Amino acid sequence: MSQVAPADVRAGAPALPRAASASPPAPRRRYVPLLYRVAAINAILLATAVTVTIALLAPGKVSALALDGELVVVLGAVALVVLANVYLLRRVVGPIQALTAFARQVDYSTLGQRIPEAEPTSEAGELALTFSQMLERLQAERREATGRVLRAQEDERLRIAQELHDQVGQELTAVLLGLSRLSAQAPPGLEENVLAVQDIVRDSLEDVRRIAIELRPEALDDLGLPSALAVLADRFAQQLGLEIAEDLPLSLPPLPPEAELVVYRVAQEALTNVARHSASSRAEMTLECDLHRLVLIVRDYGLGLAPGHTPGTGMRGMRERATLIGAQLKIDNRRSGSGCEVRLEVPLETQR
Amino acid sequence: MTSLAPPPAAERVPPRDDPLAPTRLLVVDDHPAVRAGLRELLADEDDFHVVAAVGTAEDGVEVAKREPIDVAVVDYQLGGRNGLWLSRKLKRLPDPPAVLIYSAYTDGVLSAAAVVAEADAIVSKGRIGSELCQEIRSAAAGRRHLPAIPPRLGESLRRRLDHQEQAIFGLLLAGFDTAEVAGTLGLSPAGMESRLWELLNRLEGIPTTPRT
Numbered sequence: 001m002s003q004v005a006p007a008d009v010r011a012g013a014p015a016l017p018r019a020a021s022a023s024p025p026a027p028r029r030r031y032v033p034l035l036y037r038v039a040a041i042n043a044i045l046l047a048t049a050v051t052v053t054i055a056l057l058a059p060g061k062v063s064a065l066a067l068d069g070e071l072v073v074v075l076g077a078v079a080l081v082v083l084a085n086v087y088l089l090r091r092v093v094g095p096i097q098a099l100t101a102f103a104r105q106v107d108y109s110t111l112g113q114r115i116p117e118a119e120p121t122s123e124a125g126e127l128a129l130t131f132s133q134m135l136e137r138l139q140a141e142r143r144e145a146t147g148r149v150l151r152a153q154e155d156e157r158l159r160i161a162q163e164l165h166d167q168v169g170q171e172l173t174a175v176l177l178g179l180s181r182l183s184a185q186a187p188p189g190l191e192e193n194v195l196a197v198q199d200i201v202r203d204s205l206e207d208v209r210r211i212a213i214e215l216r217p218e219a220l221d222d223l224g225l226p227s228a229l230a231v232l233a234d235r236f237a238q239q240l241g242l243e244i245a246e247d248l249p250l251s252l253p254p255l256p257p258e259a260e261l262v263v264y265r266v267a268q269e270a271l272t273n274v275a276r277h278s279a280s281s282r283a284e285m286t287l288e289c290d291l292h293r294l295v296l297i298v299r300d301y302g303l304g305l306a307p308g309h310t311p312g313t314g315m316r317g318m319r320e321r322a323t324l325i326g327a328q329l330k331i332d333n334r335r336s337g338s339g340c341e342v343r344l345e346v347p348l349e350t351q352r
Numbered sequence: 353m354t355s356l357a358p359p360p361a362a363e364r365v366p367p368r369d370d371p372l373a374p375t376r377l378l379v380v381d382d383h384p385a386v387r388a389g390l391r392e393l394l395a396d397e398d399d400f401h402v403v404a405a406v407g408t409a410e411d412g413v414e415v416a417k418r419e420p421i422d423v424a425v426v427d428y429q430l431g432g433r434n435g436l437w438l439s440r441k442l443k444r445l446p447d448p449p450a451v452l453i454y455s456a457y458t459d460g461v462l463s464a465a466a467v468v469a470e471a472d473a474i475v476s477k478g479r480i481g482s483e484l485c486q487e488i489r490s491a492a493a494g495r496r497h498l499p500a501i502p503p504r505l506g507e508s509l510r511r512r513l514d515h516q517e518q519a520i521f522g523l524l525l526a527g528f529d530t531a532e533v534a535g536t537l538g539l540s541p542a543g544m545e546s547r548l549w550e551l552l553n554r555l556e557g558i559p560t561t562p563r564t
Contacts, residue, residue: 165429169456170383173477177389180481181396202478209456209477230508234460237502250511 035086035093042089043082050078095124099131106135146324150258161215164208172205210239214268225252225260226287229267233285240275247286255294259346262321263287263296266329269314270298270342278302280339289348296344304333304340322346374398375492376420378449379405380412380438381427390425390480397485409438416442421449423492425484428455428462436469436552443470443530450491454480460505463498465555467524468548473497501525509555517551520544 054074120126179201183194213235226248233244255263267285274283280302288295311319315331322329327346334341377400381387384407391405404415409430416424424442426435439451453466454475466474472491475484490497501509506525510518516537523533534544 165456166383166431169477170386173480174383174385174389176477176481177386177393181389181393184396198481202481205456205478213457224512227508227512230505231459231461234502234505238459248508 033093034096035089038089038093039082039086042085043078046081046085047078050074092122092124095122095128099124099128103131147256147258150261150321150324154261157215161212164212164215169205169208169212172201172208176201176205214272225255225263226250228264229285229287232264232268232271236271236275241281242271242275243282244271245282245284247284249287249289252287252289252294253348255346255348256325259294259325259327262318262325262327263294263344263346265321266318266342266344267296267298269318272314273312273340273342274298274300274302278304278340291348293348294346296342296346298342299334300339301337302339304338305331374401375488376422377402377488378412378415378421378424379426380407380409380424380430380435381405382407382429382431383427386427390484393481394425394485394488400485400488409433409435409441412438413441416445416449420447423450423452423488425452425454425488428453428457436465436471439466439469439471440548440552450494452487452491454484458499460499460501461509461555463501464506464509464521464525465552466498467501468521468552468555470530471498474499512554513551516547517554520547520551521555 120129176198179194179198183191183198186194229248230246233242233246236242237244271283271285274280278300280300282301284297284299286295286297288297311331319329322344325346327344330341330343330345332341332343333339377394379387379390379394379402381390387405387407391402394400394402403419403421406412406415407430409426409432412424412426415421421442424438426438428435430438435451435453435455439453442448442451450472451470452473452475453462453471454477455462456477458474458476462474473487473496475487487497510521513521519537520533523536524530528536530544530548531541533539534541537544539547
C-alpha cells in the first residue's frame, strides 16, 4: 500500500501547491516480484520433494536415472508442474499487480475513477474493493476540503474588500473633502499645489475602489452566474474601455457555489489579462451549457501569447482552482485569427 | 420598452417659494471624518444650509420628518441600512427632498437600483470634492442625473425579474413615477410599495438590510 500514500496526503490537503505534489517520486528499489519468488520457492520444494521421494523409495534409482530415459520423464513432469504453478500464481497475483498499476496513476484528475472488476471474491478482490472505497472517501473529503478552502479564500477577500472600503476609502474621501475646502481658501500661489495633491488622492481612491471591486463578486450571490458575468463585463467596459461581446445563457442548471465561483473568477482573470496584456480592446465571452458540461470561453483579438510564454500567478491560481473542482483550463492562441483563447470546461456530473 | 436610458430630466416645480433662500441639506454618512468634511465643505457655500449631518439611514429619516429638507446628500453604504433604503423612505414623505447618492461604486447595477429607489443623482466618491456642489444645485433644481444603464446589463437584470417586476422596472426607467406606475398596472399603493421593496432587494448587489 505504500504506493497509495502520496495520493492520500494530497487529497487530504488540497491547499498545498500543485508543484509540491508533482515532484518526481523517489527512485524505487528493485526487487524480485512476488510471483517469481513464490514460483521459485515452489519449484525448489517440488524438485527437492521429487528427489527425496525417489531416493527413499528406490535408492538405487538415483544413480541409474542418469542412464535411461526416465530422467527426461521426471524432469518433464517437474517442469510441467512448475509451469502450472506459475500460471495459477499469476491468476492470484495478477489483480494485485493491476491494482498497483492503478494506484500508481491515481491523482487529482483521476480520483473519480474506480477499479472495474473489484469484487470481494478473493483477497486481491477485497483489496481492490477496499481501495475503491478509500478513493471514494478521499474524493468526498477532497470535495469538502475544496469547498472549505474556496469559501475561506472568498471570505478573506470579502473581509479585505470591506476593510479597504470602510477604512482606507472613507479616510481618503475625508482627505479629498478637506483638500477641496483648502483649495477654495488657499492663497493664489498655493491653490495649484493643493489641486495637484487632490488629484493624487483621487487616484488613490480610484485604486482602492478598483481593488475592492476585484476582490468581491457580490453580484454572484444575488444575481446568479450569467447576470454576474454580465455585470462583470459591464464593469470592464466602463472602467477599462473593453468592448466585450457576450453570449450568456438565460439560465443554468443549479451549480455548486464553488463551481460558480471558479467560473466567475476565471472570467474575471481572463478579462483582466485581456485588458492588461493583449493590446486589444475587444473581447468575446461565451458561456455554453449542456447536460454534461459547462464551458466558459474568453477570446480576444490582440497579440496572443508569445512563444514560450509562462502563465502569470493569476492564471496559475485559476488553474489550481479549476483543478479543485475537476475542471480543465486551457489557455492558447486562437487557431484562426489573432489573439488568445481561455477555455474552462467544468464537467457537470462530477459536480453533483 | 426598448430604451434603457435613465429617465429624462423631469420638469418639477422648485420645492421652495423663495428662490434666494439657501438650499437646505441633510448629510448622511456613517464615517465621522467624511461626515465632518462634507458638512464643512458644504457650509462654506453661501447658497447651502446644512440642516443636519447624521450617521445612519434611520436618523436621516427622523430628521427629514421633523425639518424641511431640499436635498439629502447620502452615502450609499451606511454600515446598516443603505442609502437607497433611505431614498425610498424619504420619497414617501409628504414633501420629499431630492436625494443625491454618492458611492465608491457607481455602476449600472447601482443606477438600476437607484431608479427603483427614486434617487435623483449618483455621484462617484472620486468626484465628490469637485463636482458635488454643482450636482446638489442641479438636484435642487429638480434635475435627475443617474449614470446610464448599459443595454446588455439592463437586459440581464430584467431576466431575473418576474413579469410584473419587469413592467414596474420598465415604466420606472421610462420616467414614470411610482403612483403612475401603480395606476397603470392596477396595483394598490400598499401592493406597489411591497413590490418596490422586493424589486430593490433583487436589483441591488448588496441587500438593503444590515449585513450579518
